Amino acid sequence: MSGFKKFLFRGNLVDLAVAFVVGAAFASLVKDFATSFITPLIALLGGKPDYTRLAVTINGTKFPYGVFVTSAVAFVITAVIVYFLVVLPTAKLIERMDRGKEATERECPQCLSDISVKARRCRYCTSEVVPLAEMPH
Incomplete structure (x- = not known):
């Protein structure tokens, strides 16, 4: 049992658990930002990007490809938000902090x-x- 305790309380596992929880909260934040601001902006330009009702039926079997298309659009929107609001500013901040280092x-x-x-x-x-x-x- 002591080996199991050591495994659970190792620094790597705790760090991973914290990163997972923070990542899940951040994913929710990005999703809500996209839902609250980005999706309405897109709807102003070209209609709401909800394609979940799109489907094709072949030999009586329904293929709801619209669910995938909607998820793909949401993924692209999320990736753009994360890149421009998190990755790019963080990279510039790190670059600015590292300028004077030898x-x-x-x-x-x-x-x-x-x-x-x-x-x-x-x-x-x-x-x-x-x-x-x-x-x-």
């Missing part, structure tokens, strides 16, 4: 792996490299 890694000239700027030998391909501090500028 580089701690560089590429190995032989295998192009990231290695420390102080390294004398690549840890991946073991080729000798000149530390950046000793390189002529």
Whole structure:
């Protein structure tokens, strides 16, 4: 039983659980934003994007492809919202925060792996490299 307790309370599992809960709350937030603002804007331009009633019947079997089309439209709207309101601003913020930082890694000239700027030998391909501090500028 103690092994099970260790498994449950390991940092990785707790972090994953917190990320899952926050991700679910964020998904709900994005969905509600799309429903409240984006979908009505689209409806102003070209009608409400609800295609759930679309279906085709072949030999008496109904294929409700409209459900998939509606989900695909919702996915694209959600992806656009997440990209422009979360990913892009976060990337710009991280870039702005990292401007003044000194580089701690560089590429190995032989295998192009990231290695420390102080390294004398690549840890991946073991080729000798000149530390950046000793390189002529």
